[in-house]
Amino acid sequence: MDLYLPIASLSVNALVIVLLGLGVGLLSGMFGVGGGFLTTPLLIVYGIPPTVAAASSASQVTGASVSGVFAHLRRDGVDLHMGAVLIAGGVLGSVVGAVLFRLLQSTGQIDTVIAILYVVMLGAIGGLMLSESWSAIRASRSGAPPRARRRRHHPMVAALPLRWRFYRSGLYISPLAPLLLGFATGILTVLLGVGGGFILIPAMLYLLGMPARVVVGTSLFQILFVSAAATMMHALTTKAVDIVLAALLLLGSVVGAQLGARFAQQAKPEYLRLALAVMVLLVAVRIFLGLVWRPDEIFTVELA
Amino acid sequence: MRKLLGLALAAPLLLGQAKPVLVPDVSQREIEIAYSFTGADLLLFGAILHAGGSERRAGEPPADIVVVVKGPTESVLVREKQKVAGIWVNADRTRYRSAPSFYAIASSRPIRKIVDARTRAIYELGLDSLQLSPASGAVPAVQARFDAGLVDLKKRSGLYYEAPRAVEITDDVLYRARVNIPARVPVGKFTAETFLIRDGRVLAAAVRDIDIRKSGFERWIARAAERSSFLYGLAAVALSVLLGWAAGAIWRRF
Numbered sequence: 001m002d003l004y005l006p007i008a009s010l011s012v013n014a015l016v017i018v019l020l021g022l023g024v025g026l027l028s029g030m031f032g033v034g035g036g037f038l039t040t041p042l043l044i045v046y047g048i049p050p051t052v053a054a055a056s057s058a059s060q061v062t063g064a065s066v067s068g069v070f071a072h073l074r075r076d077g078v079d080l081h082m083g084a085v086l087i088a089g090g091v092l093g094s095v096v097g098a099v100l101f102r103l104l105q106s107t108g109q110i111d112t113v114i115a116i117l118y119v120v121m122l123g124a125i126g127g128l129m130l131s132e133s134w135s136a137i138r139a140s141r142s143g144a145p146p147r148a149r150r151r152r153h154h155p156m157v158a159a160l161p162l163r164w165r166f167y168r169s170g171l172y173i174s175p176l177a178p179l180l181l182g183f184a185t186g187i188l189t190v191l192l193g194v195g196g197g198f199i200l201i202p203a204m205l206y207l208l209g210m211p212a213r214v215v216v217g218t219s220l221f222q223i224l225f226v227s228a229a230a231t232m233m234h235a236l237t238t239k240a241v242d243i244v245l246a247a248l249l250l251l252g253s254v255v256g257a258q259l260g261a262r263f264a265q266q267a268k269p270e271y272l273r274l275a276l277a278v279m280v281l282l283v284a285v286r287i288f289l290g291l292v293w294r295p296d297e298i299f300t301v302e303l304a
Numbered sequence: 305m306r307k308l309l310g311l312a313l314a315a316p317l318l319l320g321q322a323k324p325v326l327v328p329d330v331s332q333r334e335i336e337i338a339y340s341f342t343g344a345d346l347l348l349f350g351a352i353l354h355a356g357g358s359e360r361r362a363g364e365p366p367a368d369i370v371v372v373v374k375g376p377t378e379s380v381l382v383r384e385k386q387k388v389a390g391i392w393v394n395a396d397r398t399r400y401r402s403a404p405s406f407y408a409i410a411s412s413r414p415i416r417k418i419v420d421a422r423t424r425a426i427y428e429l430g431l432d433s434l435q436l437s438p439a440s441g442a443v444p445a446v447q448a449r450f451d452a453g454l455v456d457l458k459k460r461s462g463l464y465y466e467a468p469r470a471v472e473i474t475d476d477v478l479y480r481a482r483v484n485i486p487a488r489v490p491v492g493k494f495t496a497e498t499f500l501i502r503d504g505r506v507l508a509a510a511v512r513d514i515d516i517r518k519s520g521f522e523r524w525i526a527r528a529a530e531r532s533s534f535l536y537g538l539a540a541v542a543l544s545v546l547l548g549w550a551a552g553a554i555w556r557r558f
Contacts, residue, residue, distance in 0.1 A: 002340060002342045003339055003340070004337060004338065004339050004340065004342075004487065004522060006518060006522040006523075006525040006526045007525065007526060007529055009488060009490060009491070010488035011340075011341055011342045011343075011487040011488075047488075059540045059541065059543070059544045060544065062541060062544040063543075063544035063545070063548040065548070066544065066545050066547075066548025066549055067548040067549065067551050067552040067555075070548075070549065070552040071552060108383050108394040108397060109393065109394060112391070112393045112394065116391075228544075228545070231540050232534075232538070232541060235529070235536050235537025235540060236534060236537060239529050239530060241536070241537065241540050243525060243529075243536070243539065243540050243543065246540055246543065247547070250543070250544055251547070254547050254550070254551035254552075255551055255555075257548070257551070258551055258552060258555040291391040291392060292390060292391055293392075294387075295385055295392050297385075297457065298384055298385050298453065299382055299383065299384055299385075299450070299454065299456070300385075300394070300457075301380050301381070301382050301457055301458075302380065302381050303379070303380055303381075
Protein backbone atom coordinates (compact mmCIF):
# COMPACT_ATOMS: atom_id res chain seq x y z
CA MET A 1 0.00 0.00 0.00
CA ASP A 2 1.73 3.14 -1.22
CA LEU A 3 1.41 6.39 0.63
CA TYR A 4 2.87 9.78 -0.26
CA LEU A 5 4.84 11.54 2.47
CA PRO A 6 4.20 15.29 2.27
CA ILE A 7 7.46 16.50 3.83
CA ALA A 8 9.82 13.80 2.57
CA SER A 9 8.20 14.31 -0.88
CA LEU A 10 8.21 10.70 -1.93
CA SER A 11 5.92 7.70 -1.65
CA VAL A 12 6.61 4.72 0.56
CA ASN A 13 5.03 1.39 1.27
CA ALA A 14 3.03 2.11 4.43
CA LEU A 15 3.15 -1.51 5.61
CA VAL A 16 6.95 -1.63 5.52
CA ILE A 17 7.18 1.50 7.67
CA VAL A 18 4.62 0.17 10.18
CA LEU A 19 6.53 -3.13 10.45
CA LEU A 20 9.77 -1.24 10.92
CA GLY A 21 8.14 0.69 13.75
CA LEU A 22 6.85 -2.56 15.26
CA GLY A 23 10.31 -4.14 15.32
CA VAL A 24 11.96 -1.09 16.81
CA GLY A 25 9.14 -0.65 19.36
CA LEU A 26 9.61 -4.26 20.46
CA LEU A 27 13.26 -3.55 21.22
CA SER A 28 12.49 -0.30 22.95
CA GLY A 29 10.00 -1.94 25.28
CA MET A 30 12.35 -4.81 26.02
CA PHE A 31 15.59 -2.96 26.61
CA GLY A 32 14.51 0.56 27.42
CA VAL A 33 16.37 2.00 24.46
CA GLY A 34 14.51 4.47 22.28
CA GLY A 35 15.45 2.63 19.12
CA GLY A 36 16.56 5.75 17.28
CA PHE A 37 19.92 4.15 16.58
CA LEU A 38 18.07 1.60 14.45
CA THR A 39 15.19 3.66 12.98
CA THR A 40 17.24 6.49 11.53
CA PRO A 41 19.74 4.34 9.57
CA LEU A 42 16.97 1.99 8.38
CA LEU A 43 14.85 4.88 7.10
CA ILE A 44 17.86 6.29 5.26
CA VAL A 45 18.50 2.89 3.68
CA TYR A 46 14.83 2.91 2.57
CA GLY A 47 15.46 6.19 0.75
CA ILE A 48 14.10 8.81 3.14
CA PRO A 49 16.28 11.97 3.19
CA PRO A 50 18.57 11.85 6.28
CA THR A 51 17.24 15.05 7.89
CA VAL A 52 13.63 13.89 7.58
CA ALA A 53 14.61 10.45 8.89
CA ALA A 54 16.32 11.86 11.99
CA ALA A 55 13.57 14.41 12.69
CA SER A 56 10.69 11.95 12.29
CA SER A 57 12.28 9.09 14.17
CA ALA A 58 12.69 11.45 17.12
CA SER A 59 8.90 11.66 17.39
CA GLN A 60 8.64 7.90 17.00
CA VAL A 61 11.03 7.54 19.93
CA THR A 62 8.72 9.79 21.97
CA GLY A 63 5.71 7.59 21.23
CA ALA A 64 7.50 4.35 21.96
CA SER A 65 8.81 5.67 25.27
CA VAL A 66 5.40 6.99 26.42
CA SER A 67 3.87 3.54 26.47
CA GLY A 68 7.06 2.15 27.99
CA VAL A 69 7.09 4.79 30.72
CA PHE A 70 3.45 4.08 31.62
CA ALA A 71 4.14 0.35 31.72
CA HIS A 72 7.14 0.85 34.00
CA LEU A 73 5.38 3.43 36.17
CA ARG A 74 2.76 0.83 37.06
CA ARG A 75 5.51 -1.56 38.03
CA ASP A 76 7.06 1.19 40.16
CA GLY A 77 10.13 1.12 37.96
CA VAL A 78 10.77 4.83 37.45
CA ASP A 79 12.92 7.01 39.69
CA LEU A 80 11.18 10.33 38.98
CA HIS A 81 13.65 12.26 41.10
CA MET A 82 16.66 10.89 39.23
CA GLY A 83 14.78 11.33 35.94
CA ALA A 84 14.18 15.03 36.59
CA VAL A 85 17.89 15.63 37.16
CA LEU A 86 18.74 13.70 33.97
CA ILE A 87 16.22 15.72 31.94
CA ALA A 88 17.64 19.02 33.21
CA GLY A 89 21.08 17.91 32.03
CA GLY A 90 19.63 16.60 28.77
CA VAL A 91 18.00 19.90 27.84
CA LEU A 92 21.26 21.79 28.49
CA GLY A 93 23.17 19.20 26.47
CA SER A 94 20.82 19.42 23.49
CA VAL A 95 21.44 23.16 23.20
CA VAL A 96 25.21 22.59 23.11
CA GLY A 97 24.66 19.70 20.70
CA ALA A 98 22.72 21.93 18.31
CA VAL A 99 25.64 24.38 18.16
CA LEU A 100 28.11 21.54 17.53
CA PHE A 101 25.82 20.11 14.84
CA ARG A 102 25.72 23.36 12.89
CA LEU A 103 29.49 23.73 13.13
CA LEU A 104 30.16 20.24 11.79
CA GLN A 105 27.47 20.52 9.13
CA SER A 106 29.07 23.61 7.60
CA THR A 107 32.37 21.78 7.17
CA GLY A 108 30.66 18.74 5.63
CA GLN A 109 32.10 16.35 8.22
CA ILE A 110 28.92 15.67 10.20
CA ASP A 111 28.38 12.22 8.67
CA THR A 112 31.91 11.06 9.44
CA VAL A 113 31.80 12.39 12.99
CA ILE A 114 28.44 10.67 13.54
CA ALA A 115 29.78 7.37 12.22
CA ILE A 116 32.97 7.51 14.31
CA LEU A 117 31.00 8.43 17.45
CA TYR A 118 28.66 5.51 16.82
CA VAL A 119 31.52 3.04 16.33
CA VAL A 120 33.49 4.15 19.39
CA MET A 121 30.54 4.36 21.72
CA LEU A 122 28.53 1.38 20.56
CA GLY A 123 31.71 -0.70 20.43
CA ALA A 124 32.82 0.21 23.94
CA ILE A 125 29.39 -0.16 25.52
CA GLY A 126 28.53 -3.31 23.60
CA GLY A 127 31.82 -4.91 24.60
CA LEU A 128 31.36 -3.97 28.25
CA MET A 129 27.81 -5.32 28.38
CA LEU A 130 28.75 -8.47 26.50
CA SER A 131 31.50 -9.47 28.90
CA GLU A 132 29.44 -8.55 31.95
CA SER A 133 26.29 -10.41 30.88
CA TRP A 134 28.31 -13.40 29.67
CA SER A 135 30.01 -13.86 33.01
CA ALA A 136 26.65 -13.44 34.76
CA ILE A 137 25.11 -16.15 32.59
CA ARG A 138 28.06 -18.50 33.15
CA ALA A 139 27.87 -17.96 36.86
CA SER A 140 24.16 -18.83 36.94
CA ARG A 141 24.66 -21.83 34.60
CA SER A 142 27.41 -23.37 36.73
CA GLY A 143 25.02 -23.36 39.65
CA ALA A 144 27.31 -21.26 41.75
CA PRO A 145 25.42 -18.75 43.87
CA PRO A 146 25.32 -15.58 41.81
CA ARG A 147 28.00 -13.24 42.98
CA ALA A 148 26.29 -10.29 44.53
CA ARG A 149 26.65 -7.50 42.00
CA ARG A 150 28.60 -4.71 43.54
CA ARG A 151 25.83 -2.20 43.88
CA ARG A 152 28.24 0.62 44.22
CA HIS A 153 28.76 3.65 42.11
CA HIS A 154 32.01 4.51 40.45
CA PRO A 155 34.67 6.16 42.71
CA MET A 156 34.60 9.20 40.43
CA VAL A 157 30.91 9.66 41.22
CA ALA A 158 31.61 9.40 44.95
CA ALA A 159 34.22 12.13 44.67
CA LEU A 160 31.70 14.73 43.44
CA PRO A 161 30.56 17.33 45.97
CA LEU A 162 26.96 17.79 47.20
CA ARG A 163 24.87 14.73 47.90
CA TRP A 164 21.19 13.99 47.46
CA ARG A 165 19.15 11.01 48.41
CA PHE A 166 17.50 9.17 45.51
CA TYR A 167 15.10 6.94 47.43
CA ARG A 168 13.71 4.84 44.59
CA SER A 169 17.24 4.00 43.47
CA GLY A 170 18.50 3.62 47.00
CA LEU A 171 21.38 5.95 46.29
CA TYR A 172 23.02 8.79 48.18
CA ILE A 173 25.12 10.51 45.54
CA SER A 174 25.86 13.90 44.11
CA PRO A 175 23.16 15.13 41.67
CA LEU A 176 26.02 16.42 39.51
CA ALA A 177 26.68 12.86 38.34
CA PRO A 178 23.26 12.29 36.69
CA LEU A 179 23.24 15.92 35.53
CA LEU A 180 26.51 15.41 33.64
CA LEU A 181 25.24 12.08 32.31
CA GLY A 182 22.05 13.77 31.08
CA PHE A 183 24.13 16.55 29.54
CA ALA A 184 26.26 14.06 27.60
CA THR A 185 23.22 12.16 26.31
CA GLY A 186 21.57 15.46 25.38
CA ILE A 187 24.50 16.28 23.10
CA LEU A 188 24.31 12.80 21.58
CA THR A 189 20.53 13.06 21.05
CA VAL A 190 21.01 16.03 18.77
CA LEU A 191 24.22 14.86 17.11
CA LEU A 192 23.21 11.27 16.46
CA GLY A 193 19.43 11.65 16.34
CA VAL A 194 18.99 8.96 18.99
CA GLY A 195 17.35 8.88 22.40
CA GLY A 196 20.58 7.93 24.09
CA GLY A 197 19.23 4.92 25.96
CA PHE A 198 22.11 2.73 24.87
CA ILE A 199 24.48 5.14 26.68
CA LEU A 200 22.20 5.89 29.62
CA ILE A 201 21.41 2.34 30.65
CA PRO A 202 24.99 1.07 31.03
CA ALA A 203 26.05 4.34 32.62
CA MET A 204 23.21 4.12 35.16
CA LEU A 205 24.08 0.51 35.93
CA TYR A 206 27.85 0.69 36.05
CA LEU A 207 28.65 4.33 36.84
CA LEU A 208 25.81 5.41 39.11
CA GLY A 209 25.15 1.95 40.48
CA MET A 210 21.37 2.12 40.12
CA PRO A 211 19.39 -1.09 40.66
CA ALA A 212 18.39 -2.85 37.43
CA ARG A 213 14.66 -2.70 38.21
CA VAL A 214 14.50 1.12 37.92
CA VAL A 215 17.11 1.58 35.21
CA VAL A 216 14.93 0.81 32.17
CA GLY A 217 11.95 2.86 33.34
CA THR A 218 14.05 5.86 34.33
CA SER A 219 15.98 5.90 31.08
CA LEU A 220 12.71 5.76 29.11
CA PHE A 221 11.41 8.63 31.23
CA GLN A 222 14.41 10.77 30.32
CA ILE A 223 14.23 9.74 26.65
CA LEU A 224 10.54 10.74 26.51
CA PHE A 225 11.26 14.34 27.41
CA VAL A 226 14.51 14.78 25.53
CA SER A 227 13.12 13.28 22.31
CA ALA A 228 10.02 15.50 22.55
CA ALA A 229 12.36 18.50 22.86
CA ALA A 230 14.34 17.24 19.84
CA THR A 231 11.14 16.93 17.76
CA MET A 232 10.19 20.51 18.66
CA MET A 233 13.67 21.72 17.76
CA HIS A 234 13.56 19.98 14.38
CA ALA A 235 10.08 21.35 13.67
CA LEU A 236 11.32 24.87 14.38
CA THR A 237 14.72 24.76 12.68
CA THR A 238 14.96 22.09 9.97
CA LYS A 239 11.17 21.84 9.39
CA ALA A 240 11.80 18.23 8.48
CA VAL A 241 9.33 16.44 10.78
CA ASP A 242 7.08 14.37 8.51
CA ILE A 243 3.95 13.83 10.55
CA VAL A 244 2.64 11.12 8.20
CA LEU A 245 5.89 9.18 8.42
CA ALA A 246 5.92 9.64 12.20
CA ALA A 247 2.32 8.42 12.48
CA LEU A 248 3.12 5.26 10.49
CA LEU A 249 6.19 4.53 12.60
CA LEU A 250 4.20 5.23 15.77
CA LEU A 251 1.38 2.85 14.82
CA GLY A 252 3.87 0.00 14.78
CA SER A 253 6.13 1.06 17.57
CA VAL A 254 3.53 1.73 20.29
CA VAL A 255 2.18 -1.79 19.84
CA GLY A 256 5.72 -3.18 19.72
CA ALA A 257 6.66 -1.33 22.91
CA GLN A 258 3.78 -2.96 24.80
CA LEU A 259 4.77 -6.41 23.58
CA GLY A 260 8.40 -5.73 24.43
CA ALA A 261 7.58 -4.66 27.99
CA ARG A 262 5.73 -7.99 28.49
CA PHE A 263 8.69 -9.98 27.19
CA ALA A 264 11.06 -8.05 29.42
CA GLN A 265 9.09 -9.09 32.51
CA GLN A 266 9.41 -12.76 31.66
CA ALA A 267 12.96 -12.90 30.37
CA LYS A 268 16.01 -13.14 32.60
CA PRO A 269 17.75 -9.76 32.80
CA GLU A 270 21.23 -11.13 32.02
CA TYR A 271 19.95 -12.70 28.80
CA LEU A 272 18.30 -9.41 27.86
CA ARG A 273 21.59 -7.61 28.42
CA LEU A 274 23.43 -10.20 26.35
CA ALA A 275 20.96 -9.77 23.48
CA LEU A 276 21.22 -5.99 23.62
CA ALA A 277 25.03 -6.21 23.73
CA VAL A 278 25.10 -8.41 20.61
CA MET A 279 22.76 -6.06 18.77
CA VAL A 280 24.72 -2.97 19.73
CA LEU A 281 27.97 -4.62 18.60
CA LEU A 282 26.42 -5.66 15.27
CA VAL A 283 25.35 -2.10 14.56
CA ALA A 284 28.84 -0.86 15.52
CA VAL A 285 30.50 -3.36 13.15
CA ARG A 286 28.16 -2.41 10.32
CA ILE A 287 28.93 1.29 10.72
CA PHE A 288 32.66 0.59 11.01
CA LEU A 289 32.58 -1.34 7.74
CA GLY A 290 30.72 1.58 6.18
CA LEU A 291 33.64 3.81 7.14
CA VAL A 292 36.47 1.64 5.81
CA TRP A 293 34.85 -0.04 2.81
CA ARG A 294 34.53 1.91 -0.37
CA PRO A 295 31.04 3.46 -0.06
CA ASP A 296 28.40 2.83 -2.72
CA GLU A 297 28.06 6.54 -3.20
CA ILE A 298 31.26 8.50 -3.58
CA PHE A 299 29.26 11.63 -4.30
CA THR A 300 26.50 13.13 -2.21
CA VAL A 301 24.19 15.95 -3.22
CA GLU A 302 22.61 18.44 -0.86
CA LEU A 303 20.53 21.51 -1.60
CA ALA A 304 22.50 24.68 -1.11
CA MET B 305 -6.83 33.24 -29.14
CA ARG B 306 -4.64 35.84 -30.75
CA LYS B 307 -1.94 33.22 -31.15
CA LEU B 308 -4.36 30.95 -32.96
CA LEU B 309 -5.49 33.77 -35.19
CA GLY B 310 -1.89 34.61 -35.97
CA LEU B 311 -1.19 31.00 -36.77
CA ALA B 312 -4.22 30.83 -39.06
CA LEU B 313 -3.16 33.96 -40.88
CA ALA B 314 0.39 32.73 -41.17
CA ALA B 315 -0.62 29.26 -42.24
CA PRO B 316 -0.41 29.86 -45.99
CA LEU B 317 3.00 31.43 -45.49
CA LEU B 318 4.17 28.59 -43.29
CA LEU B 319 2.93 26.02 -45.73
CA GLY B 320 4.70 27.85 -48.49
CA GLN B 321 8.00 27.41 -46.70
CA ALA B 322 10.06 24.26 -46.78
CA LYS B 323 10.08 24.05 -42.98
CA PRO B 324 7.56 21.80 -41.26
CA VAL B 325 5.60 23.13 -38.30
CA LEU B 326 5.19 21.50 -34.92
CA VAL B 327 1.86 21.30 -33.05
CA PRO B 328 2.64 19.80 -29.63
CA ASP B 329 0.59 19.06 -26.56
CA VAL B 330 0.85 17.29 -23.20
CA SER B 331 -1.68 15.04 -21.53
CA GLN B 332 -1.59 16.94 -18.23
CA ARG B 333 -0.89 20.62 -17.64
CA GLU B 334 -1.15 20.11 -13.91
CA ILE B 335 -0.11 17.18 -11.79
CA GLU B 336 -1.63 17.09 -8.35
CA ILE B 337 0.21 15.16 -5.68
CA ALA B 338 -2.19 13.47 -3.28
CA TYR B 339 -1.74 10.74 -0.68
CA SER B 340 -1.67 7.93 -3.23
CA PHE B 341 0.78 9.60 -5.62
CA THR B 342 3.34 7.11 -6.88
CA GLY B 343 4.50 9.04 -9.90
CA ALA B 344 2.80 10.05 -13.12
CA ASP B 345 2.95 9.04 -16.74
CA LEU B 346 3.07 12.09 -18.93
CA LEU B 347 1.96 11.68 -22.52
CA LEU B 348 3.53 14.14 -24.93
CA PHE B 349 1.98 14.10 -28.37
CA GLY B 350 1.36 16.26 -31.38
CA ALA B 351 1.54 16.60 -35.12
CA ILE B 352 4.15 17.61 -37.64
CA LEU B 353 2.66 19.81 -40.37
CA HIS B 354 4.79 19.34 -43.44
CA ALA B 355 5.23 22.02 -45.98
CA GLY B 356 2.78 21.64 -48.85
CA GLY B 357 0.58 19.03 -47.24
CA SER B 358 0.47 16.31 -44.69
CA GLU B 359 2.90 14.09 -46.55
CA ARG B 360 6.59 14.66 -46.47
CA ARG B 361 8.03 15.41 -49.84
CA ALA B 362 9.82 12.72 -51.75
CA GLY B 363 13.55 12.71 -51.25
CA GLU B 364 13.29 14.46 -47.90
CA PRO B 365 14.78 12.47 -45.02
CA PRO B 366 12.36 11.71 -42.19
CA ALA B 367 12.40 14.20 -39.33
CA ASP B 368 13.16 13.30 -35.74
CA ILE B 369 11.31 14.37 -32.63
CA VAL B 370 13.05 15.01 -29.32
CA VAL B 371 11.10 15.68 -26.14
CA VAL B 372 12.75 17.10 -23.02
CA VAL B 373 10.96 17.36 -19.66
CA LYS B 374 12.78 19.49 -17.10
CA GLY B 375 12.07 20.19 -13.45
CA PRO B 376 12.75 23.48 -11.67
CA THR B 377 16.46 24.17 -11.31
CA GLU B 378 18.04 24.10 -7.89
CA SER B 379 21.33 25.14 -6.38
CA VAL B 380 23.18 22.08 -5.07
CA LEU B 381 26.38 21.25 -3.27
CA VAL B 382 28.09 18.04 -4.40
CA ARG B 383 30.59 16.45 -2.05
CA GLU B 384 33.07 13.76 -2.96
CA LYS B 385 34.35 11.15 -0.54
CA GLN B 386 38.00 10.15 -0.49
CA LYS B 387 39.93 7.71 1.63
CA VAL B 388 41.86 9.62 4.27
CA ALA B 389 43.79 7.72 6.94
CA GLY B 390 41.84 4.52 6.27
CA ILE B 391 38.33 5.91 6.36
CA TRP B 392 36.13 7.50 3.73
CA VAL B 393 35.43 11.16 4.42
CA ASN B 394 34.01 14.06 2.43
CA ALA B 395 37.12 15.64 0.98
CA ASP B 396 36.21 17.79 -2.01
CA ARG B 397 33.14 19.71 -3.03
CA THR B 398 31.63 21.75 -5.84
CA ARG B 399 28.62 24.01 -5.92
CA TYR B 400 26.26 24.09 -8.87
CA ARG B 401 24.02 27.09 -9.26
CA SER B 402 21.36 25.64 -11.54
CA ALA B 403 21.12 21.88 -11.78
CA PRO B 404 17.70 20.73 -13.02
CA SER B 405 15.91 18.81 -10.29
CA PHE B 406 14.47 16.52 -12.97
CA TYR B 407 15.56 15.88 -16.54
CA ALA B 408 14.14 13.35 -18.97
CA ILE B 409 14.87 13.22 -22.67
CA ALA B 410 12.94 11.03 -25.08
CA SER B 411 13.78 10.84 -28.76
CA SER B 412 12.82 8.92 -31.85
CA ARG B 413 16.44 7.80 -32.36
CA PRO B 414 19.47 7.96 -30.02
CA ILE B 415 20.18 11.65 -29.56
CA ARG B 416 23.83 11.35 -30.60
CA LYS B 417 22.73 10.13 -34.03
CA ILE B 418 20.30 13.00 -34.49
CA VAL B 419 22.42 16.07 -33.72
CA ASP B 420 26.08 16.94 -33.23
CA ALA B 421 27.68 17.92 -29.92
CA ARG B 422 27.42 21.65 -30.59
CA THR B 423 23.68 21.57 -31.16
CA ARG B 424 23.26 19.28 -28.16
CA ALA B 425 25.08 21.82 -25.99
CA ILE B 426 22.99 24.73 -27.31
CA TYR B 427 19.65 23.06 -26.65
CA GLU B 428 20.79 21.00 -23.63
CA LEU B 429 19.96 17.73 -25.33
CA GLY B 430 21.28 14.72 -23.48
CA LEU B 431 22.71 14.14 -20.01
CA ASP B 432 26.25 14.98 -21.11
CA SER B 433 25.13 18.37 -22.45
CA LEU B 434 23.44 19.78 -19.37
CA GLN B 435 24.32 23.35 -18.39
CA LEU B 436 24.94 22.86 -14.70
CA SER B 437 26.71 26.22 -14.15
CA PRO B 438 29.30 25.24 -11.53
CA ALA B 439 30.05 28.07 -9.16
CA SER B 440 33.58 27.11 -8.21
CA GLY B 441 36.53 27.58 -10.51
CA ALA B 442 37.90 24.04 -10.45
CA VAL B 443 40.17 22.63 -13.15
CA PRO B 444 38.17 21.07 -16.03
CA ALA B 445 39.18 17.49 -15.19
CA VAL B 446 37.94 17.80 -11.61
CA GLN B 447 34.84 19.62 -12.83
CA ALA B 448 34.07 16.82 -15.27
CA ARG B 449 34.43 14.26 -12.47
CA PHE B 450 31.92 16.13 -10.34
CA ASP B 451 29.54 16.60 -13.28
CA ALA B 452 29.64 12.87 -13.94
CA GLY B 453 29.15 12.12 -10.25
CA LEU B 454 26.10 14.37 -10.00
CA VAL B 455 24.51 13.04 -13.18
CA ASP B 456 25.19 9.43 -12.18
CA LEU B 457 23.64 9.93 -8.75
CA LYS B 458 20.53 11.59 -10.20
CA LYS B 459 20.31 8.92 -12.89
CA ARG B 460 20.27 6.10 -10.38
CA SER B 461 17.57 7.77 -8.31
CA GLY B 462 15.45 7.98 -11.46
CA LEU B 463 15.49 11.76 -11.64
CA TYR B 464 17.65 12.02 -14.77
CA TYR B 465 17.21 9.71 -17.71
CA GLU B 466 17.51 9.30 -21.43
CA ALA B 467 14.95 7.28 -23.36
CA PRO B 468 16.20 6.83 -26.92
CA ARG B 469 13.51 5.51 -29.27
CA ALA B 470 10.76 6.38 -26.77
CA VAL B 471 9.15 8.74 -29.29
CA GLU B 472 6.90 6.99 -31.78
CA ILE B 473 6.25 8.73 -35.07
CA THR B 474 3.27 7.55 -37.08
CA ASP B 475 3.28 8.16 -40.83
CA ASP B 476 5.72 11.03 -40.40
CA VAL B 477 2.88 13.13 -39.05
CA LEU B 478 1.79 12.14 -35.57
CA TYR B 479 4.16 11.58 -32.72
CA ARG B 480 3.76 10.49 -29.15
CA ALA B 481 6.06 9.84 -26.19
CA ARG B 482 5.51 8.67 -22.66
CA VAL B 483 7.65 10.23 -19.93
CA ASN B 484 7.46 8.85 -16.42
CA ILE B 485 7.60 11.37 -13.57
CA PRO B 486 8.75 9.49 -10.43
CA ALA B 487 7.14 10.13 -7.03
CA ARG B 488 10.22 11.78 -5.57
CA VAL B 489 10.26 14.79 -7.88
CA PRO B 490 10.20 18.19 -6.24
CA VAL B 491 7.13 20.34 -6.78
CA GLY B 492 7.22 23.38 -9.03
CA LYS B 493 7.06 24.48 -12.64
CA PHE B 494 8.16 21.85 -15.10
CA THR B 495 8.65 22.44 -18.80
CA ALA B 496 8.10 20.05 -21.68
CA GLU B 497 10.12 21.08 -24.74
CA THR B 498 9.56 19.45 -28.10
CA PHE B 499 12.11 19.73 -30.91
CA LEU B 500 11.65 18.84 -34.54
CA ILE B 501 15.02 18.01 -36.02
CA ARG B 502 16.09 17.10 -39.56
CA ASP B 503 19.57 16.83 -41.00
CA GLY B 504 21.04 17.77 -37.66
CA ARG B 505 19.21 21.09 -37.59
CA VAL B 506 16.44 22.11 -35.22
CA LEU B 507 13.56 23.10 -37.49
CA ALA B 508 10.96 23.89 -34.88
CA ALA B 509 10.68 23.96 -31.11
CA ALA B 510 7.79 24.43 -28.73
CA VAL B 511 7.45 24.61 -24.94
CA ARG B 512 4.57 23.65 -22.70
CA ASP B 513 4.49 24.30 -18.96
CA ILE B 514 3.48 21.64 -16.49
CA ASP B 515 2.68 22.55 -12.92
CA ILE B 516 3.38 19.90 -10.31
CA ARG B 517 2.01 20.65 -6.88
CA LYS B 518 0.84 19.06 -3.68
CA SER B 519 -2.92 19.06 -3.17
CA GLY B 520 -5.42 18.57 -0.38
CA PHE B 521 -4.09 17.07 2.83
CA GLU B 522 -0.49 16.88 1.59
CA ARG B 523 -0.47 20.55 0.72
CA TRP B 524 -2.04 21.46 4.04
CA ILE B 525 0.61 19.50 5.97
CA ALA B 526 3.51 20.94 3.98
CA ARG B 527 2.14 24.44 4.53
CA ALA B 528 1.61 23.92 8.24
CA ALA B 529 5.18 22.66 8.68
CA GLU B 530 6.50 25.70 6.85
CA ARG B 531 4.29 28.48 8.19
CA SER B 532 3.23 27.52 11.70
CA SER B 533 6.14 25.33 12.67
CA PHE B 534 5.64 25.74 16.41
CA LEU B 535 2.06 24.43 16.30
CA TYR B 536 3.14 21.73 13.87
CA GLY B 537 5.87 20.58 16.26
CA LEU B 538 3.42 20.59 19.15
CA ALA B 539 0.99 18.54 17.07
CA ALA B 540 3.71 16.00 16.26
CA VAL B 541 4.67 15.65 19.93
CA ALA B 542 1.01 15.50 21.00
CA LEU B 543 0.31 12.83 18.38
CA SER B 544 3.19 10.66 19.55
CA VAL B 545 2.29 11.03 23.24
CA LEU B 546 -1.38 10.33 22.53
CA LEU B 547 -0.72 7.26 20.38
CA GLY B 548 1.76 5.92 22.91
CA TRP B 549 -0.64 6.45 25.78
CA ALA B 550 -3.63 5.03 23.86
CA ALA B 551 -1.74 1.86 22.99
CA GLY B 552 -0.86 1.37 26.64
CA ALA B 553 -4.43 2.03 27.79
CA ILE B 554 -5.98 -0.32 25.22
CA TRP B 555 -3.41 -3.00 25.83
CA ARG B 556 -4.11 -3.11 29.53
CA ARG B 557 -7.71 -4.14 28.93
CA PHE B 558 -6.65 -7.41 27.35
